[in-house]
Amino acid sequence: MLEDQKAHFEKACENTAFQSLHVRTQDFLKTKADAYRFSFSQIQQLIVIAIDLQMWDEEIEAFWEDKESKKEALAHLQNRYETFKNTLKVYPKKAETFEKESFKIEEIEKESLGLGSCPVASPKTRCCNLMTLDAVESCGFDCSYCSIQSFYKNNTITFDKNFAEKLERLELDPAKTYHIGTGQSSDSLMWGNRSGVLEALFAFARKNPNVILELKSKSDTIAYLLENDVPKNVLCTWSLNPQVIIDNEEKRAASLQARIQSARALADKGVLVGFHFHPIVLFEGWHKAYTAIAQELLKTFTCKEVALVSMGTLTFIKPVLKKIRLRAQKSKILQMPLVDASGKYSYPLALKEQMFSTLYQAFQPWHNDVFFYLCMEDESLWQKVFGHEYANNEAFEEAMLKAYAQKIKGIR
The missing domain is CATH 3.80.30.30 (pyruvate-formate lyase- activating enzyme)
Structure with a gap:
């Protein structure tokens, strides 16, 4: 990623949950942002989708499909994301255990x-x-x-x-x-x-x-x-x-x-x-x-x-x-x-x-x-x-x- 593109990406990530993403997902988004020249708002849209999927124990990488244009790629991702989001959620048989919070x-x-x-x-x-x-x-x-x-x-x-x-x-x-x-x-x-x-x-x-x-x-x-x-x-x-x-x-x-x-x-x-x-x-x-x-x-x-x-x-x-x-x-x-x-x-x-x-x-x-x-x-x-x-x-x-x-x- 070139310096100006890197600065563009980092600016778009400010005040978002980007740092809460898994490192491999961060790298994936950087790669796609570089390849498709996504705008600020498009990068932020991708971060929201990636965070949601991560919270749902899914990965944006599995929902992504490369297309000829960024418009087509984003539309395909958005469609798969919305379809999954609107499906009745299924919880695991055994929930995660959580440490007792200190207050x-x-x-x-x-x-x-x-x-x-x-x-x-x-x-x-x-x-x-x-x-x-x-x-x-x-x-x-x-x-x-x-x-x-x-x-x-x-x-x-x-x-x-x-x-x-x-x-x-x-x-x-x-x-x-x-x-x-x-x-x-x-x-x-x-x-x-x-x-x-x-x-x-x-x-x-x-x-x-x-x-x-x-x-x-x-x-x-x-x-x-x-x-x-x-x-x-x-x-x-x-x-x-x-x-x-x-x-x-x-x-x-x-x-x-x-x-x-x-x-x-x-x-x-x-x-x-x-x-x-x-x-x-x-x-x-x-x-x-x-x-x-x-x-x-x-x-x-x-x-x-x-x-x-x-x-x-x-x-x-x-x-x-x-x-x-x-x-x-x-x-x-x-x-x-x-x-x-x-x-x-x-x-x-x-x-x-x-x-x-x-x-x-x-x-x-x-x-x-x-x-x-x-x-x-x-x-x-x-x-x-x-x-x-x-x-x-x-x-x-x-x-x-x-x-x-x-x-x-x-x-x-």
Whole structure:
């Protein structure tokens, strides 16, 4: 490669995941860039394809075929890549093993309490107007699809030294019902009562009975909740996926059975529980796997013990897509059809309707007694999946709060 061509190639590789590629793949791309005189954007396109294939345990070399022109060569590669990407992913029978992550724990004095509106709210999707509380910032799990990885420093978990004091001083309108969740910036339960977080949250819930406080988790760290009184306005909810997805895409999170058993243990204590199928991930065998989870929940819980079942799927913003590719970990999460979804990227609506309808029908015995909803999904899907829809976000929020309040009143 001549010096000017080398400089051109290196410039095109800046701010990409090129260095995360295997050396042989780097050499392959250099050779093809030299032979075909690819432009900046074409080189960057090749890097994205190469990274994706490497994460999916494939190699761009096997997808490549030399053609007379670069246009033909790129078109052939793109076609093979898109065909593979849109094929249902198949996971290995045995997932890779991962070393336990080391974390840096920081306790800092934050200027303000991290209370605000759901950060992924969008005017083009139906939203429940959840308020989010940053009890902890950053997560100790390593889910391949998670947006948290693009917001916080890797491997640094941040606790607010004065969280309890700030929460105690928070003044809310006593005439208004609030739905507040702590699972947006970190897992709600995995840290237990470290830095007094759960103790502060429970005191806040007792002081403010007009707050419905939701602790959302993929953890089985429930000792503090079993050993202490849990306020009746605290909901404990778990994000669920088939074990094959947990093994391959939700590294270091608790197993499916551990999550269900944790929910059962708390329900035995009189705590309201709920389940989030978010994200539902399409893979070979998805229909059977998700239906089996629904059947297990129907056998394990009564509808009186369950406040909610939500559904949603993979939706990415550009910074998260870039972060996933920069990390270049083994993951098939991006092996999926990605289409525009109100400025984000997700499955086509027809596929979403199929996956949501499949799971909802599996829960038929609970339809009249558990609150089902779609989380941050296009409003057009509600009628197709549930047979009803809400006129706006406020109507959705009102129905949700009413359903939760009725469950709280009847649980104990």
